[in-house]
Amino acid sequence: MSILRANPSLRDTRSYLASFGPRPMPPPRPPTKPTQEVLPVVTEQPETKGALPPDVQQEPQSPVVASILNPIQRRTALVKIQAPFTDRQLESIATGMVYLEKLGLVSVIVIENNNIVKGDDGERAALVEETMRVVNALEKQGAKARPVLGAVVRLGPKPCDDESAEGRDFDVPEAHTFPSDLVHIRSALRAGEIPVLPPMALDSFCRSVRVDANDVVAALTRGMVEAAEADGRNRDANYDGSSDEVDLTPLRLMIINKEGGVPSYARSGLPHLLINLNGEYSYIHETFNSDWHGSHPTALSNLSLARTCLAYMPPTSSAVMVSHRSPSSLIANLITNKPAVSSSLPHALLQGNRKLTPHTPTLLRRGLPIRVLRTTQEIDKDKLKALLEQSFKRTLDDAPFWERLDKHLDYAIVAGDYAGAAIVTREHEPGASSRPITYLDKFAVLPSHQGDGTVDFLWVALHDESYGLGLPFSANPNGGKEGKGEGTDLVWRSRADNPVNKWYFERSSGHLRMGPWVLFWCDAEKRLQTTEGRRASAGLSYLEEWEHGRLAHWADVVNKIPSSWKK
Template sequence: MLTSSVRQGSCRIPSTSRARSAQTFRAFYATIRNLRQSSALPEPDDANPSDKDFIMSILRANPSLRDTRSYLASFGPRPQPPPRPPVKPNEELLPTATPDHQSKQVIPPDIQQEPRSPVVASILNPIQRRTALVKIQSPFTDRQLESIATGIVYLEKLGLVSVIVIENDGLPKGEDGERAALVEETMRVVNALEKQGAKARPVLGAVVRLGPKPGDEEFSDQQPFIVPEAHTFPTDLVHIRSALRAGEIPVLPPFALDSFCRSVRVDANDVVAALTRGMVEAAVEDDHKGADDINGFSDEVDLTPLRLMIINKEGGVPSYARSGMPHLLVNLDAEFSYIADTFDSQWHSSHPTSLSNLSLARTCLAYMPPSSSAVMVSHRSPSSLIANLITNKPAVSSSLPHALLQGNRKLTPHTPTLMRRGLPIRVIRSMADIDKQKMKALLEQSFKRTLDERPFWGRLEKHLDYAIIAGDYAGAAIVTRESDTAPETAPITYLDKFAVLPSHQGDGTVDFLWVALHDESYGLGLPFSANPNGGKEGKGEGCDLVWRSRADNPVNKWYFERSTGHLRMGKWVLFWCDAEMRLKTTEGRRGSAGLSYLENWEHGRLVKWANVIDGIPSSWKK
């Protein structure tokens, strides 16, 4: 059963922006009620932002209740501790009513201690402001910059303030006048933001220092990611802090100080990576010092980046599984090397920076909080940044059936690619390799029930086919081979348990786990199932996957979207996914005859599945 994980932020907006931010928060909160009716709303003109366009962009994101709670936890007003009554010197303590003292004195209320009404509290307690690092890969036309600025301004209205680093892919390094050209490009972005109603500040001086941070050399070989070729210290971020305190968006060219204290042009990826690490370290230092003043308010913005956004003309990372259409969700821990190995040679010209941006995302996310994400998006899709902020999910779920993804109108060459730090995925085929204590803890926390251990492990000893483990038992899918009493009946592939720790629900683990399950069962045998999950890597013949869920399980909506079909069986719902290779073979044989009649292999299978599943005992103590 999936539950939400709520995180609490810690910083507030400056007093000069409180009224506007609180008003925006209330508008967003009031809009949430009608989100379910917004899936077919038309795309507004991104170049002409207005309050209507802003609300339409929020509606189009269509967040779930979990998404809304997660957003409010990060950006909504945090609860204030109850005020302590002031202690006045030499004040006589007034008697209170006791069983022996029935008379009750009426004390005039202290105006300073009188509770605030919810409306007043919502105005005086503004939304929190968090930061995002944004890399803009110029050159762009004025119209394209307007579109990009619109998305960034929308994010600021929702509490996410961008720290922007400019790159100009059309300006070769070492050319005469490159510094002036980069400064000019920076000013174009600043002007575009201000035309959309934002305040922006160019930070033209170098904020990062060239070279690895002192002490990194001895640990660089031990890191699974590329250590930045630049670094910064908390004291170097004074100009960025100043801009954020003033309610301005800092915009930086890709400059760094070399060993002779000269400002030189460097790769923007090095600047972004150095800023990510430096801002995280500065935020930790702020936490140790204590950012809030005695009144509970602070002009500081939480420097810990929640998002990394890479805006370019290419869009997302092309996928081998979708004939060059973008990856939807990338598990960097498990898929990074495989994506690089399967990167088609022709994509080096159509998507020249995809792999370097993928590497940048892996480096930055290694320093950012586990709930953070990176998104690679085309300048044509600025409003998708809203959806990423509110839901922290890809535009289309990567765990949906492949046929549905192929025909989905939302999947275009400009669909963004969402990247998460992710978890390693491995397939276990022996009970001896399963850590029973960790598996028990995972199942009980996920289902909120007590496992009946002895019969459960005993049944797995006889019927286990394989188990897919995400990370250190952050999630697991247990698949068994089940059959009825008839000896001639072939066993079915049964999804016995699908569980994710509550702390990892909403961070992509569910989709990563289901994609691996697809590749090992009903998707096996197709080219797009050859993922590096430690299993069969696409080699073999797919099989039907069957499972059951209680009729009142709120997760059933998610199952309905991913299954081929379902059958209601009293308190249970039987779900199944047909082997995709067999479906493709059947479709090819039928040609234009359609799919309106049953195949021979479909007759009687529902009865067989129902009989088998009905006989599987419960795994839980009553």
């Protein structure tokens, strides 16, 4: 039921099975020829009406039996639990951890409790007690847990690190670990146990001292990624993917606390839904309200931790900041790798959504920088062409396409090094005096970046530059107008059989079927807000003056836009 409530799409399901599904079995090795020919020994058998049953071990194994005998591939997650929690709260957290383990994600847990005073006489005993409370909570829920009370990480930068880290856009961990230091974590994972660690590290005198839990988590992230890479390099070519081995590469970073996610300037302090760390990190710091330092004291430090960890983790990995009240959100995040509510939905739907509460989790992705380009001269034509052709699986008709963009381009939004792009044009009938239509000509994301948040980041930037323009929550750092200006209706068309249409239906204000096409549009949100206010006071008609005849006009103009593809 927990999986069904996550409402995974077909793509989400495939992604989950790719990470956690049964590993493909290696092809059987050909039998080796014996050095000497051995004659079979024939023994008398009693007469039977039918043939003798075949040897079970020689009979081909059915896929169902194989999937049962070779269970889901286990992956790891790093979890920081920000105590103190009551026994009931720990029970809620442990429930989520145990469900995740059943789905194939085994947690490596680091405990943090800032209520324990540093340097106090009973500091170590208090940390051990807090660790054992978490272990006991996990075991009460049916899991096997192991306290790892010895220091696993070492203080200071890694000896092989460069002296200067100026080129990095994240904070380098203040601690490090070597593959040999992970022996206790490996042992626990191999035994099917969840390792639970206090925030301890070895100093230069080999003394075990208390450090910030963020340093331990960041050091473990880097160390586990490097150890997993070494495992892959040292693995025998005939390795058969035994399920006893756990992939040490952290697939998720989970930060469980009482305060929930990072408060958002766009939602009056309710949490951010999805954060593009590459593009939004500095802006979130700049717009962080001073009042939130009291209500969310660790939000910015956790934001920094997520950026550091995700810099070492695979691009498809994500981090989630979640309240102890939302254990089911962890399951939904594991299956879909998406926020509880999509940040690219129309703002009106986000404002009235009952899922949006102070305890809604914040999903964080490494993300890509977003740029808004205003002229075709700024566009790298070769990279954009490659992106469009890979995304649409068709051949671009170059000359007419670029000629049309030279005349009609409004702007292009580019994610990263052309991992995704949205091309917006101004369309109007020749000689017409009406206002040009803001038309989404192309929206494309490389197949390798579908599912890593690029689609949502790109659409949010598109919203901020078109139908969301003019409202405070559109002042995002995407290199565009930063929320200043007047919003415009956004119009686009899609083939009626396009599987992406379900996604478009959720994000559009309306649609109109036009033979083989579906016309979509998003109304300018600022104008909608003004209209709603006037309706409330004057009881106006639901069809406004500016809406009369616009669908017919849009359909007429859009139908005349030539195809960009070679036949």
